[in-house]
Amino acid sequence: NQIPNRIDNKVYATYTDYEGDWTQPYTMIIGCEVKNTNELPNNLVSKTIPASNYETFEIAGKYPDALVKTWQHIWQSDLNRTYTADFEVYPTNFEPGNAKLEIYVSVE
Numbered sequence: 262n263q264i265p266n267r268i269d270n271k272v273y274a275t276y277t278d279y280e281g282d283w284t285q286p287y288t289m290i291i292g293c294e295v296k297n298t299n300e301l302p303n304n305l306v307s308k309t310i311p312a313s314n315y316e317t318f319e320i321a322g323k324y325p326d327a328l329v330k331t332w333q334h335i336w337q338s339d340l341n342r343t344y345t346a347d348f349e350v351y352p353t354n355f356e357p358g359n360a361k362l363e364i365y366v367s368v369e
Contacts, residue, residue, distance in 0.1 A: 265300040267293050272351040277308055279344040283336055287344075310346045315365040324360035331364060341369040 271293060278288040290308050298307040318335065320327045328349070345367045352361065 263302060263305065264293055264295060265302075266296040266298075268296060269294065270353040272355070274349040274351070275308060275310060275346060276348065277310075277346040282342070282344060308346075310348060311367075313343065313345055313367045314369065316340055316368050318364040318366070319361075320364065321361050322359075324355075324357040324362075327360060328362070328364075335364070335366055340366060343367040343369060 273290075273292055273294065275290045275292070276287055277290065280286045290306065292305075292308075295301075295307070301307055318331050320331050322330075347364070347366045350363045350365070355362065
């Protein structure tokens, strides 16, 4: 409710500012897409997800189990990741018992 200029009520979990790969420190930001950041309160930050190629993973199942299983698959895969920004998109009607969401992983 503190975020002005929202485009919709989807929630984004963004992984960014990687110091290396997924095993090293990175920043995670929880937020939403906005039209602009002109009125952003001082206690909040904004991050622009860069245009890139993204591999998309659709998740359906019990949360967080299905999410963790998918990330484990990603970590063990041979994706040529760029580690610029990865993000999860939680829809407005998100239900943990029968979760449907997407993970976007930045790749070459």
